[in-house]
Amino acid sequence: MKIKSVNDFVIKFANVNGSGSASANQMFAKGVFRSGIPVSPKNIFPSNIQGLPTWFEVRVNEKGYLGRREGIDLFVAMNPQSYQKDVEELKAGGYLIYDSSWKRDFGREDINILEIPLTKLCVQEFTNPKQRLLFKNLGYVGLLASILEMDKDIYISLIEEQFKGKEKLIEPNVKALNIGYNYAEENFKDYCDIKVNKSNKTDGLILTSGNDAAGLGCVYGGATVCAWYPITPSTSLAESYSKYSEKMRVEIGTEKNKFAFIQAEDELAAMGMTIGANWNGARAFTATSGPGVSLMSEFIGLAYFAEVPTVLFNVQRGGPSTGMPTRTQQSDILCSAYASHGDTKHILLIPSDPKECFDFAVEAFDLADRLQTPVIVLLDLDLGMNDWSTKEFEWDDNNQYDRGKVLSKEDLDGIEKFGRYLDVDGDGIPYRTYPGTHPEKGAYFTRGTSHDEYAGYTEDGVKNAEMLTRLVKKFQTASSLVPSPVFNQEKNTSSMGIIYFGSTDCSMQEALDVLDEQNLNIDAMRIRAFPFNLEVWEFIEDHDLLFIVEQNRDGQMRTLIMAEGGIIPDKLVSILCFDGQPITAEHITNKINAHISGKPALVAS
């Protein structure tokens, strides 16, 4: 039996990490994308530099379902260490491609095996030991192009683009591609029943990662200072900002930078620099992951209480503690929403795809300046580090930055007495001044100690309570400024609803279609921000039963909804996934069905 499919399959690669496989696998995915079919490549890598097993999954789906799907149709097994487990994942009728330089019996009769002696072929063709190893990767890409009947020229173009400026490398890379391609043409003609046919479903789409998009968003959003400390999976966000800034933020003539990119000594310093720069009127941000948020928490509380705009990207990974640094989770909801000691609450923005990462990065700076408070943008490893087929970035040249309530010298001239923390407008947001604005007016002390409206230290408990209460008012103002939820339906028609957020979106779209096919009519809402705005509460009010789908163990979004809205726990049913792999549509639909049919849905598989 052979699996038969056009433009709809999952291929998985098993490699040894540090062998250059990820870029070849990425190239395979990009070739499919250029053939006009949406892809969702996912790098499943170890926290290690060389020698351990690593996997790369690509879902190819013409309908645009980009969530992870269980069951592998095609397996490129290049790592004998993981052969046994890898082959188990292959569906009956699936195809196994392996390096037959060393023959192997896999003990499965229900799969189709394509043997290619890649090591032997590369040893014959190349003399450089490093190339012999590296080019095996392009060899199997060539083989795939042949058996899937793809346009080989697409891959040749990709190689030419990759080695632009290093033309000498093009020829051996193309040669490596052809080794696999020609071998397959001779040996496996018409063997594989999975095909890639050219389509146009990627029109208007680009292939990029959330981190890359968010870094670009920071450039467009006017960030001039990035202070950061390396941590997986957020590092590439800071590096994206640096890369785009070096391209687009250098002064013509002086060749000086219109940005400062500082690798801090730790996350505490990264956050301190971010706060210092924002305090002084530059737009600044930092990017980190869970352990970094823990370290930054004291400073986040300072920014909250002293009302300094701050933008933080938290690219979530598997926790707790050091956890699974190279796997995905949505398990920092609560520690982000309530970061720091004392009564604190923070704005959260939760994008669902790279396009929204770009948009929310831009918006984060406006919101931070407008609300004078930390804004935390929550990505996760799957969204941040993997390439997604996402909508093209857009920029309207009429956009303006909202720098919020900042007083100029002229403004200060017209004010009798400046009060840094006076609620002049009744929206809980006071006015601020940048240092160096006015010779006689507007200077004040920024402090984390209790203070009055004029920024003076006070130990008057009533005064301090007034300040804390005003911050609640400011948070209420925030709920009308943050992005509204996205609804799957124009009008609610069911007594049941689904609440989800972030990178779950791609699997949810598929799950909702499946539920629809099963005649299960359930409304759905994607939360995009905290504090929750009115529409979120209305949706909850409108339904008797709500499934809250999250990629963590404790149902953190459910807790947040219960705590902030006083919602009865019985009404909120958790659908959870926390094994470090992105949630699948099948997982969601199974759990919902199980609950509806009376089986508990509280434990993730």
Next chain:
Amino acid sequence: MTYIVKPKNHHPLLEKNELGLTRRDYEGAVSTLCAGCGHDSISSAIVEACFQLSIESYKVAKLSGIGCSSKAPAYFLNQSHGFNSVHGRMPSIATGAAMANHELLYLGISGDGDSASIGIGQFIHCARRQLNMTYIVENNGTYGLTKGQFSATNDLESKSKYGDDNLFPSIDLPSMAIQLGASFVARSFSGDKEQLVPLLKAALSHKGFSFLDIISPCVTFNNHNTSTKSYDYIREHNDALSRPDFVPSGKEILTDYPKGSTVDVPLHDGSLLSLEKISENYDPADKIKAIQNIQESQRDGKVLTGLLYADPEAKDLKEILNVSDKPLNEMDLNDLCPGSEKIKDINSGLK
């Protein structure tokens, strides 16, 4: 941080500087530190230095962490923005602030707990990055606000007020600062205004990381006769390298004392730190000699003071990172946003 607002009445005959301001214009709120606290003398030396340099207060940012020393910025330069941050983290706030606007003068006030213990990492990296700021440690060898615990700069042989022995050797911040690449390093004593004011003026005029370790006795918890940070001990053991005189840009050298052999350190703004040598072989441009001087003096039970090391030509962080001369906080959308055409190029590059 507690404070009491000072009344703003000036005597008409008070001396005025080039800006037409009096010393009173550089003051802050009334200090609530203990009477006789060395930190208050430092605050008044800062007032004096800023007055003499005719600094515009509103172009200064005062930054601090937590502790008695970190309260001090409230007691000078009323017209400056202040940032009393969290314990040991003043350097990172200063780094971000200075990146946002390199045109202000950044004055960081820290203490020995704030810089030598909880914040030692930030102190180290701030010095190493050559941040253009003046970093003062008001060093009293004790945790004053929490009532007299030893700090990491307390000497091994020193006892607490309650008779406890200090079990660990002291951290010498000036030696560290020199080793880390700070381009201006000095030590002084809060009770020696003659030395302190010119050093402060030079530090404030120096471009790069200026570090001043100022021994500042704690009258309440560390001024007893078994302390090595008491007024009496420092007066007896003060080993001054030189008598400094600060000459502003374009001014004639006029020292108050008969001049012997001098070493002149010209600063980037044209001003001059003129040092009358007291110690033999003293050369503030020699990094290795400077560290040796400190170590030898420590071995001999003395407290070496004065300008220890200076490199007026050193690059600062802004230059190292090649940051624009236009302050980043003055840039607007036109300076910063690449616009819609560029986004199209980026989109086509991601297909």
